[in-house]
Amino acid sequence: MLLLPRKGLGLHTRWIVVFLVGTLAASLGYLIHAFTSSTARWPGGSSLPGFVCGVLAGGIILFEFFLWPRKWPRVRAWRIGRTQVWLRAHIWLGLLTVPLVIYHHGLDFHWGGQLTVMLMVLFWCVIASGIFGLALQQVIPRMMFDALPAETIYSQVGHVARQNARDAEDLVLKACGAESTWGDADELDAEDRELVTARSYAIATTVRSVGRTQGKSLGTDAAFATVEDPTVALYLRQSFFDDIKPYLELGHRADSRLTDATRATAFYEGMRRRLDLEIHPLVEKLQQWSDARRQFDLQSRLHHWLHGWLAIHLPLSIALVVLLLAHVYYAVKYW
């Protein structure tokens, strides 16, 4: 999901205005107070502008943090505002906390003791990870849209890959005149067993293109021609079980030559040269599955980048909120 639209800032305009007006108001209030008061230091957190900025920043941080519990099913049922609005507010109000926090701790940039230093380090880490995540969300979805026509659900990558491997094995064994062994495999659950038992066809995802539009469709492929020559059949089986199947199942972890697209193309060209023309559609199918597996690997990597920052942003935010509450208590107690 793109949080910032590709063309123009559109619906973000209102929030950008909030951010700019908030920053300007905080700056004016702080600087006017600083240059009209008799204190030798920049106003700190206990001064009027510093205190107001601190309260606002603290309130915003708590609001920002509430984005997480809002995703909990029970809280989501309350239907508090639209998700898009929450995300826009999360971005721009989160950025507004930067000037507010700076004016809260004062322009002499004395961060104080351990608690406030920890708080500031966490704050900047949260802001940095948030901006990093925002940037990734502008780039990676587009990249995935362009480069991953075979994209599937991230959590089902392994499952789909195993299904593809089973389908491929079915077709290869039938082409070699042998029966599939999947129906007896202990590791299959009942549902999978039903799917693969004694069938002479494969249900497979196929990437199709029409003009510049790519997409995948689920199709059923019948068994291909049978290899008559035992030597060629042995070659086909060895190629499949030694190179293709491990890669289809494990992807880059198989440490296979098929991981690299160029080497994979060379590999399948070699197969085509060794096999009869009737078997070439099977080779084509195997190559498609290999390409899909490569896309799954890329999808996993991109998915980790796209969502992995949250595994840093969220824990830091939780720690930030805990220390923020402690800071509020101690700051008022010893201000």
Next chain:
Amino acid sequence: MPPPPTPAKQRASRIALTYYSKPDALTLWKVAAAGLALCAALGWVAYGALVPDEGAARVSHGPLCQAHATWDTQCDACHVDFQPIRADAWAVAWYKSAADRADLDRGCRRCHAGPAHHAAQIPAEVGTCASCHQDHRGRQADIRRVADQHCLACHRLPADHSQRKPDLLAVTSFSADGHPEFRSLKTDPGRIKFTHKRHHAAGCVLHPDDMVQKKLADLDPAVRDRYRQQGQSDQDLVQLDCHSCHRLDPADATATAGDASWAAHGSGAYYLPISFDQHCQACHELSYEAGTAKPVPHGLTAAQIDVFLQDAYRREFLEENPATLEETLPRAVPGRAVRPAAPRGREFIDAKVRQAQKHLSNRCGQCHYFEEEAPTSLAVQAAAIPQVWMKKAVFDHAAHRAVSCRACHPRAFSDAADASVHETDVLIANRDVCLECHQPAQQEATSALQVGGARHDCVECHRYHAADQAVHGRGSPLRDGEHEFLIQEFFNAAAADQAR
């Protein structure tokens, strides 16, 4: 062979419909990290709350200064819970009355008096102690070194910040444009007929061709070496220098004067007071009879001198006429008054006393002014030599001992073109000489010399508390706190509060 038809259920079952109910590895990792962060943060805060010393160290904005280091982990030694301590805290506005504001400083007042700056200051403009003396800036921080802005807040426009609307000039910085000349140096309040030109010249003469020139041989042998310059014989002229009379270290003075009270005087900041007995008597002997060694103690009032002379001449008369003590009065005859003894002794004594008074009057008048001019007047005006010239500022001679005396007191030297010949001359340099060093470092326009660079902030010379008693020392009662504590009370704020 065409592919067989595929059941839609089989197509749909490629991915389990309930896949979303099982979190993926990334989600699990995220939840685990979130839980870990929550526990770590709560644990860190809880540990600080349960272990007071640790908690104080975490909340503290930095180590206290060296003088307060003992209370580094005792927040309540200075802080009162939920009460602001700094004047720039907006919540101070809640404390409107002077008593309420003073209460904010009660942690400081345990040990420090913090006397007022000026009687005419406006109470509402007086901040809390911590508004100027900000601690938590590390062990080496000098919290007495207050920034200029605190002073300039009022002294930019002093009339607007005083109840008396004084005719004070504005101060914006220590510079030729930003600071007035020193008011304390406008006049010399001293009443001593003394010129530095005469006393700095060889032989102590005002003009080189004066007939009476003082030689070392003219001085009492006991003090002669004190005034002898290197290589001089007794026949050489007396050549005084600054250190002949002005001593900085009490040890120097006691070595020659034996006056132990001087040892307590100074830390080297100010020169020790000039004393007749130590610095003048060698040349200015104070005998009450010309040509004799019959000294009168210096510093007596006219009445005390009279008593002293009477006693001295009575003693002398009796020593010369011991028979007087044995003389008997004639028996009294009823109806006739007893004839008093012959007034011979009284006449002698009175005549001697008058003569001595006249002589002493000349001697005293050599240096002193009289209360009233009369031939035998001995009532002299107080010398009134200021021991500290700067009434509103402090100066440390010891810190300037590497600088020649001539740099700041050029007119005190006899070879100066404008050497001082009047006792009313003020010979202390004013602001502009101070500015040669006490200004921001800069390169001189006419040479490659770098000048300035010495401290030039307000507190370098001025003190805020009891500002008109700038030289009061560390032992002054002005600095005492409200209470005296036992040692355990002193180190424990709670115990100290109970003691109060």
